[in-house]
Structure formats: structure tokens, C-alpha cells
Amino acid sequence: MNETTDQSSIKQCCFTAVVYVSKTNNVEHLFLDMVEVSSGTATGLYECLNQMLRNKNIPIEDMVGFKRFASYCSGKMLMISSSKACLKLPRNVEDFLRSVGAYFSRSSHKQLKFKEFQEFFQVEIHKILAPAQTRWLLVKACVDRVLEQYIQLKAYLTEAVFSDPSKTTEEMLMTMNNQFTVKPLLHKLKSEVENLLKRLSANFMKISYVKSCANILNADFRNATHFLGLDKINIGVKAGESMDNLKKDENDPLFFIISAVNPSEAQQFKIKSLVPVLKRFPVLNKFVTAQKLDDEWRAHAMLDFAQHGLEFHRDNIDAECYWGKVFHLKNGAGQYLFPNIKIVMSLSLILPFSNASVKPIFSVLKNLKTENRNRLNTDTVVSLMVTKEAIKELGGSVKFKQNACNKNMKRVKDKK
Secondary structure, three states: OEEEEOOOOOEEEEEEEEEEEOOOOEEEEEEEEEEEOOOOOHHHHHHHHHHHHHHOOOOHHHOOOOOOOOOOOHHHHHHHHHHHHHOOOOHHHHHHHHHHHHHHHOOHHHHHHHHHHHHHOOOOOOOOOOOOOOHHHHHHHHHHHHHHOHHHHHHHHHHHHHHOOOHHHHHHHHHHHOOOOOOOOHHHHHHHHHHHHHHHHOOOEOHHHHHHOOOHHHOOOOOHHHEOOHHHOOOOHHHHHHHHHHHHHOOOOHHHHHHHHOHHHHHOOOOOOOHHHHHHOHHHHHOOOHHHHHHHHHHHHOOOOOOOOOOOOOOOOOHHHHHHHHHOOEOOOOOEOOHHHHHHHHHHHOOOOOOHHHHHHHHHHHHHOOOOOOOOOHHHHHHHHHHHHHHHHHOOHHHOOHHHHHHHHHHHHHHO
16 A cells, blocks of 8 residues: 555555465465545545445455555665665765766767767766666666766766866866865874774774774784673664564564465474464464364475475575465375465465555556646546556457457456
8 A cells, every 4th residue: 555646636545455366376466446535644544445445345354464655664664774874975976976967868969979988998888877866776876887987977078178168067077076185184094994993893892802902903803702792782772772672573473474484494394383373364264274274284394395396405495486386286186285275375475565566556657647648537547557457467468359358357357
């Protein structure tokens, strides 16, 4: 679930559903609905969710997980931390990146001329990148590209200032030439570096040892006797509070469920029973028998994994692929061996962890509501998105058949 405001200034709330498709044994993210909302508060969004479920006759009890756009979303947390890190960069660095990016992006003639400089210096032909509005996404890539093309870019700007002088090119060239500070500070470098290393070392080493080192560069960082205990390492006040909160979260049975999905732990029978999963998600009791689930879990551990092509030689085996193979195993009578495990693992695989699946929907929305047709109402947008998804499910526009598409669109709507 995520909220957007498009060009028409209408607040729209988008919903996607994460489902396990038995036919393909894949986890898929499906477009569910997009509705207009009048309030972006928690109460308003909750009422919007309830109304959407009622309109589609989906009992809220059938939902096994829910993820909305919030600070606890893994993607959002990464964005916040990365944005804060970018604030530590000198402002003139980003100003230069934006200036040089805009300088080339607005003129194909300048790009072709810069290409000639690249060919002269015999380097790879790469364009100069410009930072995006979401600055943490592209700042590093822009810095790397400028460093890669530094010599030829400086040569190009030098020639540009000479042949077609302007304030913009002069400022960019001045920035590239400004490699030194006004005051000489080299004589302070050694002492400052030593003090910095001592402060850093004191976070994980005994202060008495750090202070006894005449030269911190010669400290014995391999000797474990000089280290502090794990519970005494200084990680900062806020980080310490976060660690305490994480310790509380580890008691959630959800971590047990997540580890059960790991094929390595399942094969080694590290988890003796899946019954705790039923306690965490009572809705499963409608479809799963606890004793049969327990029997199947033990039978899975007794399988000859090599015989069934389920052996693996590394820890990063694809869980989705592994369980898909397990679900297809049958006995001599042609019956599936693990019907109860399939239900439990299917649920475990679709547990939400971020709202990233909604982001592509916003990209589709942006492509639909262009400058020339920015007054499409929400119902029309939803219809176009359902049509797009139905054609995609048929295999793309190349395999498009009108009758088949009509049936497929009806099936997609029924899913919703």
C-alpha cells in the first residue's frame, strides 16, 4: 500500500497483492486497485483499505500480512540513511555535478564535441551523468563518472572557456582546478590522523592500552587481549538504543518462521516442528492439520535430496525454486507428498517486507498520465493498468488475441 499525488493533484492510494502462484511456483506481485483518498492520515488510509477490501469481497481475515509506506519499510529506511549520509558531502561537490550534468544534457552538440575529446584521449565513450532529485540514488554514480572522465572533461572545459567563454564554464573549470586549500595544513596531518585513530581505537580497545601506545600506527590490532568485550564496545547512544530494541524484536516468532524457509535449515532439521507457524498465523488452521504438517516436515527431512535433485552446495540457494521442486514431489499413487507444507511455505514466501512492489505501479501511472493526457480519472487509469497486466499475463502484445485477452482480463478482475 502506498500513496501518490499525480499531475492532477488527486491523492491516490495504490494497492498491490503478493501471491504465490501454484501453477508456476513463483511469488508474484499483482496490481490490486487504485482509489482516490481525501485524507492521508492513518485513520483515513485504514478506512480506505477496509472499503477497498469490502468492495472486492476480500475478508480481512484472509490477509496474512500488510505493508504500508512508512519509516519501517526497509526501502524507506535505506533511503533515509543514505540521504543523511549525503548531507555530509560538501555542497559545492553536488553543485558542480548538477552544473556539469545540465551543461551536457541540454545540448547534443556539446555531447558530440565531448565525445571527440574522449576519442582523442582513447577512453571509453561514457556520458556525463546528472544527479536525480532523489539525490542519494545517483550522487555516487555521478562522482564516479566525473572521476573516470576527469582529464578529458577538464580539457574540454579549458577549450570551451577559450573558444566560447561563459560564467558557467568558467565556474566549472575553476572548481576542477581548485584542488588545494588556502592555508597550508599538511604539517597538521600526522597529529590529526593519530588522534583520529586513537579515538576510533578506544571504541573497541582498552583505553589503557591505547594511551600506552607511543605511536598508534604501531598498535597490535591482532592481539585479542587488547579488545573490549562485545557488550562493552562503544557504538554510540542512538545505536545502542537501536540494538536494545532489536533484541526485543528477536523474540517475535516471525524470525522462527523466516528461518524455516531456508532450505539449508529445513534439510538439516534444525527446526523440529512447524506448529509455531500455525500459532503465529491462526488463519492457517482452516487449511492445515497440525499433525499432518508435523509428519510431512519430518518426512521432508528424511528425503534423499540428491535423488530428487534437491542437493545444494552453497548457502544462497533460491528458496522459491527449492520449495517449488518440493511441492511437485509425488508418491507411488500419484499423490503430492507435502500438501500441508505447501500451504505453510507459500504463506511464508509472500510475507511482506517492503512496499517496493508499488513503486513500478507509480512508474506506469507516470507513463499513462502524460502532459497530453493528464486529466485521466482514476477509473480509467485502473482499467488501463488491468488491461496491461492481462496482456502481460498472456505473454505480451506479440501473442495478443482479442478473445483470449477478454477472458484473461475477466480472470484478472476476479483475482482482484
